[in-house]
Amino acid sequence: MVFPSFTARVALVALSAVSLLSILSPASMAPSFAHYTEATPQFPIISKMDSASDKEMPYSALGVVAQIAMFHSGYGWAASSLGVFQTSDSGTHWVRTLRGDAAIKSNGQTDFLNKNTAYAILPANNTQSYLYVTHDGGRKWNRNLVPIEAQSVIQISFANSRVGLMMTAPHGAAGPLEPIALYKTKDGGVKWNPTKPLLTKSSVIYDILNATHIFAKVGQTLYESKKVGQSWYVAGNHAPSGTTLIFVSPSDGYAVGTTLWKTVTGGKTWSKIR
Template sequence: MRLHKWIKPVSAAAAAFLLVLPMGWGPSPKAAAAAQQTPAPCGSGDHGLLQDLQLQDTGAGREPLRFTDIQFLSQSTGRAAGTGFIIGTSDAGCHWQEIYKGSWQFEQIDFTDNVRGWALAVLPAKQTPVLLASADGGAHWKGVYTGNLHFERIQLMGAKSGYGYTAAGAYRTNDGGNSWAKVPTPANTRYAIFNDAKTGYALTLAPGGGYRVWQTRNGGHSWGEKLKVGASSTAGGQLYSRDNQVWAVLYGDSGMSQVSYALYGSTDQGAHWKRVIAQNTAGGGPAPGTGKAVVSSGPAQPGGHPGNMQLYGKETAILAGGSPAGGMVSVGVTYNGGKTWKNLKPSINGYDARISFANGKDGWLAVTSATKSSIYSTHDGGATWNRKFAFQEALQP
């Protein structure tokens, strides 16, 4: 089975994006002329782009447009994807332009540079994610061959190499998706992540209950146990790794809009671990594991659930969190590998969020809730946030 359908953007703005791509992103001539007539200070509102997208998408039975993922390649250059669109900036969010507008509803984007990227996306009538590839910054997309595999996550490592992850396994391609090879993982794997072709980590359910974290140094041919955590839950979790850092988010149970979970961190490739967060909740019960944790709750309370993590340097880790009960999103951060942890004061309305940091201080947060969808930036590691972009629903008091 091979997919070769090209998806064409439906707006002139995407064509303008292609013209400026070799020299960097910037506003189209039409947008530049409008900016000269009515100057818009950097960071004040959305300059009309999202509202134009919103007007184009109105109609009976349509859900509000919302952001679903965000990725910044540097302090200045990034993209935000959503339900039928991708927008981009090359000047740290002062100006944005439409890159793609069409039928694909993006669940995840992953670019290695400003040109090449992959995405998982669905069509409105078909909710099974499809793997897509772009060679022009996201303006055009074509299907990537996956056979009968349905990936839940993707990880692009280079122009031709990357991983696709199912609920219980990992697959690698070295030829841009023309073929996929299954990577051996331990029995009962529920999550896997790779730093490179050799070093990777897997989260498994232990016989009789609990979780295990394993490491491979030879591309999956053999695995060694690095962490053992007792738990009654089998909800699974997530792993994050970069250089020597490894972090495990382990879920307990959930209920009453509350989630119990534990966060374990290592700064030496899993040789030693620290129980950093142990969030017990009335609705979700006890957090996995035992022993004293650095803090008893994660970011965004009450009963907040963890979002995605970003790792930088030797000891910096930042975790997004959302609280449906509190209607807030926020982040928690450590700069010393988990010896101390600070949950920053919630200051953003929303329920779910994804973060992308260019370094330990400069980052972006996309509120992915349908009625609160907006984008914020920070330059102090999340202590303060500045709203850069919002759909009209998010601007309501």
């Protein structure tokens, strides 16, 4: 799977706070299926849209940046309040490739697979979203109607051009029994199927490692799923505090906050990095 380096990911997640959620107690993680309805045939599955290329501009002109990723040979992506941008000179100059309704306001609502392939979730209306996809560096974008409210999407992550995950949480929910739901696609984002959500009373900090492997931290308890959220188990009971969770392999991970912590045991033990 292709991800930015650890350093890039730490910088990336620091740009915006992770959405927090209050739901059922971790001691009773009773999973339940989230309701899902596929897009009906009258909606276009994929429709082409022209590139929105602008003149080159400096990083300071990109607006409020929510997410950024850098790759080899100086290529990189940035998502901001003004759209989706790409650079080919290590960030000195940027070109906007998607604009208009493409105002990205939350970290996690975009995913950058490599220098050519990028994904962005944007509102279609109050109950649906568009998943925008490009495979040619932003020259052209395709879009697919997704029956999920854009503001409830807290992270999308693709392992390759076909397999991806979308994590959602209720937007503005006040009730005590609101789950984090996981959806999976195997066809590049055309159809999304639900997984079993993680239910907990406390705020959840999560990290999608790859197309099947997910970590979630609730207080000092670290939960792990190796089956795309279909089942969860406790990976460790002494997870440190931190606002961000980052795993770079099933064994190696970091908890990022005012202090940086590292695990090489899959979350069983942690050590402080000074």
